[in-house]
Amino acid sequence: MAILNITYDGMSVDYPRKINDGLADLDIRRIAVEVVRSGEVPGLHIAGLAERAFDHYVVDRLRTPQGELRMYLRPKVPFGEPAGDEAFRCVS
Amino acid sequence: MRIVICGVGALGSHAAVLCRNLPATLRLVDFDRVESKNLLGQAYVKPSIGKNKATALKLQLANFYGVAVEAFGVRLTSQNTHELLDEADLLVDCFDNHASRTLVSTFARARARACVHAAVSGDGTYGLIRWDDQFVPDAEDEEGQATCEGGEHLPMIGLVSATLARTLQEFVELGTRTNSMVSRSGITRV
Numbered sequence: 001m002a003i004l005n006i007t008y009d010g011m012s013v014d015y016p017r018k019i020n021d022g023l024a025d026l027d028i029r030r031i032a033v034e035v036v037r038s039g040e041v042p043g044l045h046i047a048g049l050a051e052r053a054f055d056h057y058v059v060d061r062l063r064t065p066q067g068e069l070r071m072y073l074r075p076k077v078p079f080g081e082p083a084g085d086e087a088f089r090c091v092s
Numbered sequence: 093m094r095i096v097i098c099g100v101g102a103l104g105s106h107a108a109v110l111c112r113n114l115p116a117t118l119r120l121v122d123f124d125r126v127e128s129k130n131l132l133g134q135a136y137v138k139p140s141i142g143k144n145k146a147t148a149l150k151l152q153l154a155n156f157y158g159v160a161v162e163a164f165g166v167r168l169t170s171q172n173t174h175e176l177l178d179e180a181d182l183l184v185d186c187f188d189n190h191a192s193r194t195l196v197s198t199f200a201r202a203r204a205r206a207c208v209h210a211a212v213s214g215d216g217t218y219g220l221i222r223w224d225d226q227f228v229p230d231a232e233d234e235e236g237q238a239t240c241e242g243g244e245h246l247p248m249i250g251l252v253s254a255t256l257a258r259t260l261q262e263f264v265e266l267g268t269r270t271n272s273m274v275s276r277s278g279i280t281r282v
Contacts, residue, residue: 007273007275011275011276012273012275012280043277058230062226074218075215076213076231077218077219
């Protein structure tokens with residue numbers, strides 16, 4: 001289980017409930033849309049959030065120095081070559 | 093200590109200016125030239141238009157602050173990474189494309205050099221500072237996708253580059269490596 005941090009429109013907020021860290025990126029994005037729409041993410045409530053709002057977002061899986069696993073749903077940052085197949089991004 | 097800043101566009105140029113007092117030799121690497129549009133978001137001044145960015149920034153640092161840095165106005169390729177990067181104690185990736193970032197990361201891992209990456213989203217709302225062991229460069233969604241440009245993003249660029257500068261300072265002075273996220277919510281250490 002891990003905390004999911006969602007960044008959207010410049011706001012970064014933790015979803016207060018831990019979620020299964022084994023979920024695929026596609027599922028993480030779907031859950032994020034639902035919880036942002038429903039108001040379950042404090043400070044990030046967008047009732048009309050588009051279904052595909054997070055389609056081009058990245059899910060990073062990082063461990064804190066204390067060993068806690070956190071997931072970060074965030075916009076892409078650098079640019080360059082055409083996108084290829086999306087790899088499962090998991091770092092420890 | 094030698095710090096090599098790869099790419100002195102928006103993030104790299106501001107970070108270099110903010111790191112001018114660090115007890116380290118700065119080396120700037122960038123093949124690009126200063127354009128008038130760069131004045132909106134990068135640390136260049138009008139007289140630098142037309143000059144190579146690395147050379148222009150070297151001149152600015154010398155003339156405005158009396159700080160001497162090294163400048164290489166060339167494109168980083170697999171043929172010259174050894175020459176340009178091998179003397180680095182710390183590599184700082186401020187490039188804006190996947191291929192160049194990968195080049196820096198590959199070199200750093202092969203030589204076990206400290207390497208930190210900095211990046212900003214195309215819409216200027218989010219920034220990332222991440223050490224190489226936890227960094228994977230993003231690919232663009234469509235060919236030719238825009239990078240973060242425009243004067244309206246300057247405050248965020250400033251925040252991210254200042255966070256990067258602080259990260260470099262902590263590495264130089266304390267040997268610590270901190271990852272950070274920068275958004276409108278604030279700066280979060282992760």
